[in-house]
Amino acid sequence: MLKLTILALSALLFMGCSMTKEVKPWEKGNLAKPIMQFEGLHPLVAKFDAHVYFSKEAARGGNGVAGGGCGCN
Amino acid sequence: MFKKTLSALLFSSLTLMALETGETIPKDIQTQLNMEEDKVYVLNFFASWCKACKKELALVNKVHNEKITNIIGINVDKKKEEGEAFVQELELQFPVIYDEEKALVETFSPIGFPAVYYVKNNKVLHTIFGAVDNIDEQIASDIKEIK
Amino acid sequence: MQLKKYNNLNSISKVAAIAIIASQALYAENYVAVEYLQYDENNNRVSVSAPTLSASYDIGTNYTIKGDIVLDAVSGATPTWQPDTTSGASQRDNSGDYEYKNQDFDEQRTAASLMLTTRFDNRDELNTGIDISRETDYYGNTVSAEYLHYTDASHNRSINIGASYSFNEILSYDYDTASGASTRETSSSINVQAGISQVLTDSSVIKAEAFAISDDGYLTNPHALVVKNYNTANQVLTNENRPEERMAYGATLKYITLLNDDISYKANYRFYTDDWGMNAHTLDNDVYYQLTKKVTLGAGLRYYTQTEADFYNGSKDYFTNEEFASSDERLSDFDALTYRASVDFKQNDKLSYNLGAQFYSQSTGLDATMFTTGIKYKF
Numbered sequence: 381m382l383k384l385t386i387l388a389l390s391a392l393l394f395m396g397c398s399m400t401k402e403v404k405p406w407e408k409g410n411l412a413k414p415i416m417q418f419e420g421l422h423p424l425v426a427k428f429d430a431h432v433y434f435s436k437e438a439a440r441g442g443n444g445v446a447g448g449g450c451g452c453n
Numbered sequence: 454m455f456k457k458t459l460s461a462l463l464f465s466s467l468t469l470m471a472l473e474t475g476e477t478i479p480k481d482i483q484t485q486l487n488m489e490e491d492k493v494y495v496l497n498f499f500a501s502w503c504k505a506c507k508k509e510l511a512l513v514n515k516v517h518n519e520k521i522t523n524i525i526g527i528n529v530d531k532k533k534e535e536g537e538a539f540v541q542e543l544e545l546q547f548p549v550i551y552d553e554e555k556a557l558v559e560t561f562s563p564i565g566f567p568a569v570y571y572v573k574n575n576k577v578l579h580t581i582f583g584a585v586d587n588i589d590e591q592i593a594s595d596i597k598e599i600k
Numbered sequence: 601m602q603l604k605k606y607n608n609l610n611s612i613s614k615v616a617a618i619a620i621i622a623s624q625a626l627y628a629e630n631y632v633a634v635e636y637l638q639y640d641e642n643n644n645r646v647s648v649s650a651p652t653l654s655a656s657y658d659i660g661t662n663y664t665i666k667g668d669i670v671l672d673a674v675s676g677a678t679p680t681w682q683p684d685t686t687s688g689a690s691q692r693d694n695s696g697d698y699e700y701k702n703q704d705f706d707e708q709r710t711a712a713s714l715m716l717t718t719r720f721d722n723r724d725e726l727n728t729g730i731d732i733s734r735e736t737d738y739y740g741n742t743v744s745a746e747y748l749h750y751t752d753a754s755h756n757r758s759i760n761i762g763a764s765y766s767f768n769e770i771l772s773y774d775y776d777t778a779s780g781a782s783t784r785e786t787s788s789s790i791n792v793q794a795g796i797s798q799v800l801t802d803s804s805v806i807k808a809e810a811f812a813i814s815d816d817g818y819l820t821n822p823h824a825l826v827v828k829n830y831n832t833a834n835q836v837l838t839n840e841n842r843p844e845e846r847m848a849y850g851a852t853l854k855y856i857t858l859l860n861d862d863i864s865y866k867a868n869y870r871f872y873t874d875d876w877g878m879n880a881h882t883l884d885n886d887v888y889y890q891l892t893k894k895v896t897l898g899a900g901l902r903y904y905t906q907t908e909a910d911f912y913n914g915s916k917d918y919f920t921n922e923e924f925a926s927s928d929e930r931l932s933d934f935d936a937l938t939y940r941a942s943v944d945f946k947q948n949d950k951l952s953y954n955l956g957a958q959f960y961s962q963s964t965g966l967d968a969t970m971f972t973t974g975i976k977y978k979f
Contacts, residue, residue, distance in 0.1 A: 400756065400798060400799065400800050400801070401801060402752075402754055402756060403754060403756055403799050403801065403802045404559075404562070404754060405563060405564065405565055405566040405568075405754060405755075406498065406500065406529040406555070406558045406563070406566060407802045408502075408566075408802065409500060409502040409530070409531060409802075410802055410803040410858050411799065411802065411803065411805065412502040412503065412504075413502070413858070413864070413890075414896075415858075415862075415863075415864040415888035415890055415896060416803070416805075416856055416858060416864050417856075418805070418807060418854055418856055418866070420866070420886065421888065421896065421898060421942065421944055421954070422635075422942065422954060422956065422972070422974070424633065424635040424652050424654055424668065424974065425635065425637070425942075425954075425956055425972045425974075427652075427668075428635075428637050428639075428650065428652070428670075428970075428972070429938075429958070429970075432639065432960070432968070432970070433904075435930075436930060436936075436960075436962070436966065436968075437880070437904060437906060437930065437936065438874075438876075438878050438880065438906050438909070438930055438931055439848075439850070439870070439872035439878070439880035439882065439904075439906060440813060440848065440872070441791065441793075441811045441813050441848065441850045441870075441872065442793075442809065442811055442850055442851075442852040442870045442872075442882075444746065444762065444793070445744040445745075445746055445762035445763060445764035445791050445792075445793050446713065446715060446727070446729040446731065446742070446744045446746070446764065504629060505661070564753045564754065583661075583723065584661045585661065586660045586661050586662075
């Protein structure tokens, strides 16, 4: 499983090299828009969502390494 | 070895076309900028969507008002109106060129934003890429050195 | 001579100062924000009121410090096996029948986090953080660090690697002793993560990450009970028991793109697997529509599915003398959907408000609503 993930990640890395067109610093207006951020418009709500999912579902991880668990039962 | 590879990666794409220190600005761009002889100019590339630019521009405006050097702002917003609204909002006093066609910015090809170029007699003397704390003090001390 | 000097200066400054906007993560602004969240489950199971205060502050261009504090007031009940009092059985009497029903509880939780971002001369970033959580029956502490490195001058590709360590204290209640004595248990968790982010075009970015989480210690739900040897002379209601180790692996793939000038679409897929026999898939989608300069609408849909743990069973007549046994629904086979919508209103450059609603529904029968409202002041 881990091997597969590493393989997929490295494949993406090399695909990234060939598929993409270099975006210059002055062409990043779209990427700078608030609606174009991975963390979304409401990071505090997202953090609370993660807390709810952590206490109601078994799967965890994938939202960065920061943030603690809870004893929410 | 690692350092070498890293710097190769880092600079591989920017050395191709960028206008480097010591190089002369191409004739057609010189016409657009229309700078006086023997005077030092600071060219400041910015965009309305660039948060760091916004922080710096207030200080660059101060440099202009204190007549420390000549400033030319170059706005690279997609739409000129967006750039104009931004200039108005920040109450910038120095002349601003709206580079809608991207001719200027593509010629200089800065590796970071905001980008500052010190120019004299159409020759690039020095560059600053990315946000700098206290850019006003930085420009003032750089100008002193150049003069 | 002067020119020569400036040539040197230039080579230094090129390394020293690289694009600040080029980074996604560098959308740093000074702000103070307050968010109020109200979470309610169906059948009056759990209600949570949580006011949150957060702030972010740039110290020069090289440091950003960010913190938040949340106060949860939790009231409600958690479902578990209990003596069926209607059938005549009293508490802790193992001669009667059992029913899966809510056990009441009230709790206060205070959680705080602090994160420091340090930017280096080449604009690489180091995020170091600390998280603490305090509840009456749970103490959690986490330290984390994550390093982000740009592999190209235009900041179109970055790699990141991070790790965190958590140490938790849990108060467990021994159901078997009549006094319901509690003992202090501990657990620890190590989380490592590595990923890559790539700007594909001037309006799309993709990010892939892999993670591994190792849990160790008391991982049992202290409030959950199981029935063992049902309908035999040894019939007993007792605490559930889970393995003291859990190893999990997973990967995420995130994609964000601009559909036109005002509409963005974000997709997030996560795969999760662990050695308790659980596999899970999560697919999260968000659309944001910037209706006017002042108003932004958002809508989201999340799908989640998981398989059950090897030692899970929901019936009262299943377990006999197994070492590991749990009837906690959270370890069962289920799927869940979340629908959400939001409105953001930007009064001016400094002040903005947000409103949000979410509806969460599990195939276990659990439904929940969440309403959020917040105000943010930038300075």
